[in-house]
Amino acid sequence: MERVMLDVDLAMGAPGSDVDDGFALALALADPDISLELVTTVNGNTDVASATTLTLELLHRLGHPEVPVHRGAQLPLLRPQAKFGSVPDDVVAREPQATPAAAAMVEHVRANPGEITLVAVGPxxxxxxxxxxxxxxxxxxxxxxxxxxxxxxxxxxxxMPGEFNIWNDPEAAEIVLGSGIVAQWVGLDVTLKVRVTMAEARAMAASDHEFAAFAGRYTVAWIEHLSSRRPEQADSCAMHDPLAVAAVTHPELITWQDAYVQVETGDRLRGAMIADPLTGGWAPDGKTQKLQPNASIAVDVDAAGFTRFFMDKLKEL
Known part of the structure; x- marks a missing residue:
């Protein structure tokens, strides 16, 4: 059993908002090999207050109001911008735990050293x-x-030169890359290959299953929103965040490569990442040096295998 903390910028349940983070939370609850012990929220797809309210609402919809939710950062570390969203009028405003997210993370890991997997699907x-x-x-x-x-x-x-989560707070990504932990990075190289189609979303919306119907309605709305911006992508949306959750118990769905990764924090190329696959030892000063990996990056995915796993587990909620 994998003991998991999940850090989200969840927006499922707000009209026209991204839905993959909601599916990630649902998958973490549906996977019998995951014990979801803590959820934290962060500014990203929406503001942190809305993300917190929507996370608490979704946990109640899924029948798991006991999972503690801790509100986190409302702004990136150095950048003043923040995205503001909305919450439907009929959503109950429940109170999260009193301890701020970062402190709650530290407390939980201190109490359980070497036992907790942190899955971060927001900035x-x-x-x-x-x-x-x-x-x-x-x-x-x-x-x-x-x-x-x-x-x-x-x-x-x-x-937006970098992927959204990294672009949103590149300084935070730089701290993580320099922390000493070789994290597993599930990026757009693979997440864009795992998708829910409009036909699948409409089938979910028509389901008698409460969560499927709820998620399906908002997925249809999200695909329609994407279509209004990019008509060539009108038939589906990517399941970025659920793939990261699936990687916890099914890492074999993904092909991994060790790399040394750096992130750009300047304005011009903000959030862009350079990944050295460590196939050579050349350094800019002309000398050779042995770089150690600071990341394991996803380079390929069994998209069909993920879709089977994802859809099967959602049916069990």
């Missing part, structure tokens, strides 16, 4: 703060799985 602000609060935090984790980054190609977008 890495909370994770970086935990590492700054306690210099032993990273080393005391069992594993760190991150949904973030893109390593084999650029985004080709000047407004």
């Amino acid at each position: 890495l602000t909370n994770v970086a703060l935990a590492m700054r609060l306690d210099h032993t935090f990273a080393a005391s984790l069992k594993r760190l799985v991150i949904m973030g980054g893109v390593f084999s190609k650029p985004t080709n977008e000047t407004r």
